[in-house]
Amino acid sequence: MAALRDLYKECQDxxxxxxxxxxxxxxxxxxxxxxxxxxxxxxxxxxxxILCEGDSIDLPCKTALVELxxxxxxxxxxxxxxxxxxxxTSVISSSDSASLEKKxxxxxxxxxxxxxxxxxxxxxxxxxPVLVSLESAVKDASRRDIHSLIRSMKEYxxxxxxxxxxxKLAKHLSEKLEAEISNHEHPYTIDFALDVEISYxxxxxxxxxxxxFKCTFLGVMAAAKVWRTDCINKxxxxxxxxxxxxxxHPNVVQFIGYGVKESQPVIVSExxxxxxxxxxxxxxxxxxxxxxxxxxxxxxxxxxxxxxxDYLHENAVMHRDLKANNVLINVVEGPDGQLxxxxxxxxxxxxxxxxxxxxxxxxxxxxxxTTRWRAPEVFEVEENREKYxxxxxxxxxxxxxxxxxxxxxxxxxxxxxxxxxxxxxxxxPQLPHADYCPDYLSEFIEKCWATNPVERPQFPTICxxxxxxxxxxxDPFTEGLTSRNLSxxxxxxxLSVDRPYSKFSFxxxxxxxxxxxxxxxxxx
Numbered sequence: 001m002a003a004l005r006d007l008y009k010e011c012q013d014x015x016x017x018x019x020x021x022x023x024x025x026x027x028x029x030x031x032x033x034x035x036x037x038x039x040x041x042x043x044x045x046x047x048x049x050i051l052c053e054g055d056s057i058d059l060p061c062k063t064a065l066v067e068l069x070x071x072x073x074x075x076x077x078x079x080x081x082x083x084x085x086x087x088x089t090s091v092i093s094s095s096d097s098a099s100l101e102k103k104x105x106x107x108x109x110x111x112x113x114x115x116x117x118x119x120x121x122x123x124x125x126x127x128x129p130v131l132v133s134l135e136s137a138v139k140d141a142s143r144r145d146i147h148s149l150i151r152s153m154k155e156y157x158x159x160x161x162x163x164x165x166x167x168k169l170a171k172h173l174s175e176k177l178e179a180e181i182s183n184h185e186h187p188y189t190i191d192f193a194l195d196v197e198i199s200y201x202x203x204x205x206x207x208x209x210x211x212x213f214k215c216t217f218l219g220v221m222a223a224a225k226v227w228r229t230d231c232i233n234k235x236x237x238x239x240x241x242x243x244x245x246x247x248x249h250p251n252v253v254q255f256i257g258y259g260v261k262e263s264q265p266v267i268v269s270e271x272x273x274x275x276x277x278x279x280x281x282x283x284x285x286x287x288x289x290x291x292x293x294x295x296x297x298x299x300x301x302x303x304x305x306x307x308x309x310d311y312l313h314e315n316a317v318m319h320r321d322l323k324a325n326n327v328l329i330n331v332v333e334g335p336d337g338q339l340x341x342x343x344x345x346x347x348x349x350x351x352x353x354x355x356x357x358x359x360x361x362x363x364x365x366x367x368x369x370t371t372r373w374r375a376p377e378v379f380e381v382e383e384n385r386e387k388y389x390x391x392x393x394x395x396x397x398x399x400x401x402x403x404x405x406x407x408x409x410x411x412x413x414x415x416x417x418x419x420x421x422x423x424x425x426x427x428x429p430q431l432p433h434a435d436y437c438p439d440y441l442s443e444f445i446e447k448c449w450a451t452n453p454v455e456r457p458q459f460p461t462i463c464x465x466x467x468x469x470x471x472x473x474x475d476p477f478t479e480g481l482t483s484r485n486l487s488x489x490x491x492x493x494x495l496s497v498d499r500p501y502s503k504f505s506f507x508x509x510x511x512x513x514x515x516x517x518x519x520x521x522x523x524x
Contacts, residue, residue, distance in 0.1 A: 004061060004062055004065060007062070007065045007066065007069060008046075010069050011068055011069050011072055012043055012047075014039070014069070014072040015036070015039040015040050015043050015072065017076060018032070018035065018036045018039060018075070018079055019036050019040070021076075021079055021080070021083055022036060024083040025079065025082045025083050026082055026083060026084070027082055027145060027148065027149050027152065028082045028100075028142075028145045028149075029082075029145065029148070030140075030141035030142070030144045030145045031100070031104055031138070031142060031145055032079050032082060034104070034137060034141050035075050035078075035079065035104065035107075035108070038108055038111070038112075039072060039075070039111070042112065042115045045115075045119075046118060046119070049119075049123075060476055061118060061122075063296065063474055063476075064114060064117045064118050064121065064474040064475065065118070066334075066340065066341050067114050067296060067474060068111070068114045068115065068118065069334075069335075070334060070342075070343055071107070071110055071111050071114055072111065073332075073334075073343070074107065074332070074343050075107060075111070078103075078107070098249075099248040099249055099250050099252075099254065100142060100250070101139055101142045102248075102249055102250055102311075103250035104138050105134070105135060105138055106250065106307065108134065108138075113467065113470075114474065116471075117471055117474045117475050120475065121475055196216070196217050196224065196259070196261070196266075196268060197215060198213050198214075198215040198224050198226070198261070198266075199213055199214045199215060199216075200213055202214035205275075209225075209227060209228060210225065210228040210264075211225075211226050212224065212226070213226060214271065215268060217256055217257065217268055221271050222256055222268050222269065222270060222271050223268070223269050223270065223271045224266050224267070225266065225267040225268075226261070226265075226266050227264055227265040227266070227267075228264075229263060229264055229265075234260070234265055237258070237265030237267070238258065238265070240267065241255070241267055243317070244258075244267065244269070246315070247311075247312070247317070249307075249308055249311040249312075250347075251304045251305070251307050251308035251346055251348060252308050252312070252348050252349075253270055253272065253328060253347045253348065253349040254269060254270040255268075255269050256268040256269055256270065269349070270347075272328035272329060272330055272347060272349075273328075273330045273331060274329060274331075275325050275326070275328055275329070276301070276324040276327035276328070276329050276346070276403075276404075277323075277324035277325045277327075277403075279329055279331065279344070280292050280293075280324060280403060280407045281407070283339070283407065284407030284408075287407070291407065291432060292404075292406070292407035293339065293404065293405075293407075294339060294340040295436060295473055296340065296470070296474070297339065297340065297342065297344060298404045299466065299469060299470045299473055300343075300344065300470070301329075301346055302400075302401055302404055302466060303463070303466045303467065303470065304345075304346035305322075305346055305348065305397065305400065306397065306459055306463045307463055308346070308347070308348045309322070309348070309393060309397060309459045309462075310459035310460055310462070310463050312348075312393075313390050313393070313458070313459055318390055318392070318393055319348065319393050319396070320392070320393065320396075321350060321370060321373075321396075322348075322373065322393055322396035322397055322400055323370055323373045323396065323399070323400060323403070324400060324403045324404070326349055326350040327346055327347070327349070327400075328346075328347045328348075328349050329344050329345060330344075330345040331344050331345075332345070371416055371419060371420070372409060372410045372411050372412075372416075372419065373395075373396045373399040373400070374392075374395075374396070374423070375391070375392040375396065375453070376395075376423050376424045377391075377392060377453055378392050379420055379424055389453060390458070391453035391454070391456045391458070392453070394448050394453075394456040394457065394458065394459070394462070395448065395456065397459075397462070398446075398448035398449035399429075399449070401445045401448070402429050402431065402445070405431065405432055405436070406429075406431075406432055410429045411423075411427075411429060424451075426451055428449055431445060431446075438469075438472070440469065440472070444465055444469070448462070
């Protein structure tokens, strides 16, 4: 299997490249060192114990090796942003410490889980790196990097030739980072007259609320959401801006600032390539009768969305309009040009219909969300004024799962006039056949779109299940939820940034995963 060994050597090359790049890193040096060390230690373990010279690499390992290479290339791409000569343009997208910490944790979790699959496929032994202190190690590294970045910006501001635009950017970022360190809220208003240039010729999209254009913020490309004044007042726009400014997660679009330009409220955020709906349409057109995406790519997309939703719900925010149109992406093609090795970075957007949950009571705003993605109880609220909970987002997530797996809009052939009652009566879209969508994944999605909200899993459980299902895709010989998979999930649990999943019950996991019986939980 020379080709597979070459694939593994590509992973080793990425690790060596990162080590060589360290001297060129302009900021986030501590995080770079942490990533480099974790890569090197894990590959050394694989090389010494699993893939030693002369040992063959079995064909079933190919999917996991391709995924390992993809993950490591994502890490390399992240570090490369920190080495650019015009590093100021990268700083603004990497300056949110909470989001960056979470991104590194999620990345290392994904990397170590993939290494674990490879180890188990060869030895049936659990790979056990020291994980308990990983979260604190990332936080410590990030804090050191922030202090170093603040010092660097102050030195540049006092230094020689420094344009006024970069001086303003340095001031903006210094204030933001210092506010984060001191746990103070950073002012999110920006001066549009001086700092923002909107390109009205580059329209990115729009709707009843207004239009999104490309713009530049202190020389950095961004997106500007320009509200129609007849659709929203200044108070409502400021409320949304305040909400967005508090959301810091690698899978939520990064908020940059808010202001008023020519009497129109404008929110500036990071610029992404396209929305997920457009990407699915393009891939479905090329796929013909088949699914738009390889299953592993689809799983990676869904897991990122679930991570973002878990974060939103943990922070008392409902999305309430979750669908592919409101998921923005950047796509990095794989080195072999194959769709299966490409990376799709996912970020949720459009929280205009979101609502901050300040109390334990449910929500009573009726008829929110697009009809084809709307949960049955949301329809019923208007008639019965019943309160509905965050489970409505879980239902919408199940419709989004259908979108990603099939490339189709839910109920696309059903007239909206009759759809209302049909959904309430239990009608659901047809999932793909088992050759593409395994039974365990279909059963999971069906639980997410249960008519009774109480029967739907919540996002902490959903994230755990998707991690497990991804491991099953990587290892085609994994059957059931064995003790080694539970051990992997427990390791994943220990890597949570915001908190360990203390509310997560493994008994609930077993109950949520149809077909798994206690008799299958055997220790090696």
